[in-house]
Ligand SMILES: Nc1ncnc2c1ncn2[C@@H]1O[C@H](COP(=O)(O)OP(=O)(O)OP(=O)(O)O)[C@@H](O)[C@H]1O
C-alpha cells in the first residue's frame with residue numbers, strides 16, 4: 406500500500422505540556438488506520454495535527470514534519486483552508502449546523518464557490534447516499550438537521566465532510582455518542598468509504614478497531630508504542646504494554 | 657419488647673428546623689413586596705400618562721395630533737401636529753442606528769471571533785464603561801467637538817443639527833449593540849465553529865456564515881433595543897440638536913425630537929393644567945407606545961428567528 410501521510414519526529418506542546426513526543430508514523434492510502442490508547446495519551450491531538458485544527462488552540466507549538474503526498478503541511482506555502490478541504494473531519498459529538506439537512510450538506514460546496522442549484526442538488530444527494538442516509542431523509546431535506554436522531558446526525562456530519570470531496574477523512578471517536586445499531590451502521594459505512602478515501606479514526610473501542618481498521622497505532626503518554634497491521638497488533642503484539650492494554654490488564 | 661424500643665428510637669429523628677421554617681415563610685413575602693413596588697410604580701406612571709393624555713385629546717382631536725404637519729403649541733397660531741417631532745426623532749434615531757449597528761456588530765465580531773482572550777477581557781469592560789458615561793457629557797461632546805468637525809466639512813451646517821446629535825447618540829448605543837451581540841455570539845457552541853473550520857472555512861466565513869446566523873435572534877433584539885434606546889435619548893438631543901420642530905429630513909438642520917420637546921416644556925413656565933402643558937403627556941404617550949411596540953417586536957424577533965443549537 407502507498408504511503409499517503411508521513412509523520413516525522415513530530416513534537417507538540419500545549420504551552421509547556423509536551424503532548425506528542427517524537428511521533429513518527431506512516432499512514433497508508435485508501436485504508437483505515439485506527440488510533441487507540443488510554444484517555445489523554447494524545448490521539449485527538451495527533452489527529453488534529455493532520456488538518457491543522459490545533460492552530461486554533463492558543464499556545465500550541467509544533468516541531469517536526471507532517472507530509473501529505475510529500476508536502477509538509479506546516480510549511481508556509483500551504484493554504485490551511487485548502488488543506489482542510491482535502492482533509493475532512495468528523496467530531497466525537499455530532500455537530501450539525503442549525504440549518505436544514507440540505508443546507509448542512511451544501512454548506513461546504515457553497516463555501517468553496519459552487520452556486521449552481523443543480524450541481525448542489527447532485528452533491529447533496531451523492532453525499533447523503535455515500536453516508537447511507539439518503540433513503541431516510543430524501544423526503545424532508547428542508548427539515549432542520551436537529552430533527553434527526555443522534556446516529557443520523559453523525560451520518561449527516563459524515564456526509565457534510567464528504568460533500569467537499571476530501572481525500573482523507575479524520576474521525577475522532579465518531580461513534581462514542583451512539584447506540585450499537587448506529588455504531589454498526591457507521592462502521593459499515595467506513596468499510597465502504599475506504600475504497601475511495603483514506604480514513605484515520607480514533608476509537609476507545611478495541612473491538613471496533615479490530616473490526617474496521619487495517620492498521621492500528623497504539624499510543625501511550627504522547628508516544629507511539631506500537632504500529633502495525635491490525636491483525637498482527639491484536640493477535641501478536643510485540644510490546645508488553647500493548648498486550649497489557651488490549652487484554653485490559655492496563656494500569 | 658426490645659425490638660419495639662429500637663423502633664421507637666428510629667422514629668424519633670427530627671426533621672424540623674424552626675429557623676429555616678420561619679425564613680422560608682418570610683422571604684417570599686419580602687421578595688414579593690419588592691416586586692410589587694416596581695409593578696405598582698409602573699401602573700401608576702401609565703395611569704397618569706393615560707389620564708392626562710385622554711384629557712388632552714378631549715380638547716385636541718386625535719387626527720389633528722397624529723397627522724398634523726405643524727407643531728407650534730406655544731406660539732400662535734397654535735398647531736398640534738406631531739409629525740415634525742416624529743420626523744425629528746426618526747432622523748436622529750436612523751442616523752444613530754445606521755452608524756451604531758454596523759460598528760457595534762463589527763466590534764462584537766472582532767471581540768468574539770478574532771480577539772485573543774486577553775484583549776477581550778480588557779476591551780469589553782471598557783466598552784461597558786462607555787455605556788455608563790452620563791448622557792449630558794455626550795451632549796457637550798456633540799456640541800463642542802462633533803459639530804465643529806461637521807461644520808468644517810459642510811460650512812452651511814447650523815450650530816444645532818441632527819447629524820451631530822445622531823452620530824453621538826450612535827456612539828452612545830454602540831456598547832449596547834456590541835455587548836449584547838457579543839454575548840449572543842459567545843453563546844454559539846464552539847463545536848459549530850469547528851465544524852465549519854474543518855470544512856475549510858476562513859475565520860471571516862465562520863463569523864459571517866455560522867456565528868452570525870446562529871446568534872441572529874440575539875443580534876436583532878440587541879439592535880431593536882438600541883433603536884428604542886436611541887428614540888428615548890433626551891440630553892444629547894436637547895443639547896446638540898436644537899429646538900426647531902420641523903418636518904424635514906435634512907440632517908444638517910436644527911430639529912426637535914419628542915424627548916427634546918418634553919424637556920423644553922418641563923423646564924419652561926408653561927402653567928400646569930393648560931393645553932400647552934397637556935401636550936407633553938400626549939407626546940410622552942406617543943413615545944411610550946412606540947417604545948413598547950419596539951420591545952414587543954424585539955421579543956417576537958428573538959423567538960421567531962431563534963436558531964436552535
Ligand atoms: N487545548 C488544550 N490545552 C492544553 N492541554 C491540552 C489541550 N487539549 C489536550 N490537552 C492535553 O493533551 C493531552 C492529550 O490530549 P488528547 O485530547 O489528545 O487526548 P486523547 O488521547 O484524545 O484522549 P481521549 O481519549 O480522552 O479523547 C492530554 O493530557 C490533555 O490534557
Ligand SMILES: [Mg+2]
Pocket residue numbers: 448449450577607
Ligand atoms: Mg480525544
